[in-house]
Amino acid sequence: SAVISQKPSRDICQRGTSLTIQCQVDSQVTMMFWYRQQPGQSLTLIATANQGSEATYESGFVIDKFPISRPNLTFSTLTVSNMSPEDSSIYLCSVGVQGEYEKLFFGSGTQLSVL
């Protein structure tokens, strides 16, 4: 199994500011994903973080709002830009190995509150 360290675990931010969330894995993984869990709702995929190239965003999510970096096979960041109260959610990193779709692991999440 993969051990995922996600930081920060929680933060309270002012509207209009940006927050960068880090996801560090203890082993090389081919797949890294970022999900959002809005209050009382399910998890929604934001994007697939691609190593060495631009992330692949799902419908409704754009790079300007959620820029993602993935410089290597063990690390990724998600930035929530120009935040508004509607961005208050839990953001989760998920990792897996290509072809082993049944083995996806999740970080403990970042709980973000925007005032």
Add this chain to the structure above:
Amino acid sequence: GNSVTQMEGPVTLSEEAFLTINCTYTATGYPSLFWYVQYPGEGLQLLLKATKADDKGSNKGFEATYRKETTSFHLEKGSVQVSDSAVYFCALTIYNQGGKLIFGQGTELSVKP
């Protein structure tokens, strides 16, 4: 498109009661099906999975059978415990879609002693 629908919660049961949480799906390809659990204050954990029709996933006394004919993957447990109180998510992934998970809305389970 691909989607997952779960029964709405919260579900409140007494200890040792029988649990069923319904999950149905729509999928354009050949999905693998999962149940994830989120205990209070903890991250999401895989509870069980099934990768093809008629497979039964099981773990910690929980079971779910992949029913292609009814497009369902209902979660069951014969005797719940207080420690089973958590939010349960049904999810699917399609083999050729890069491992992306599609989640149901989650069902909160509360077990009373």
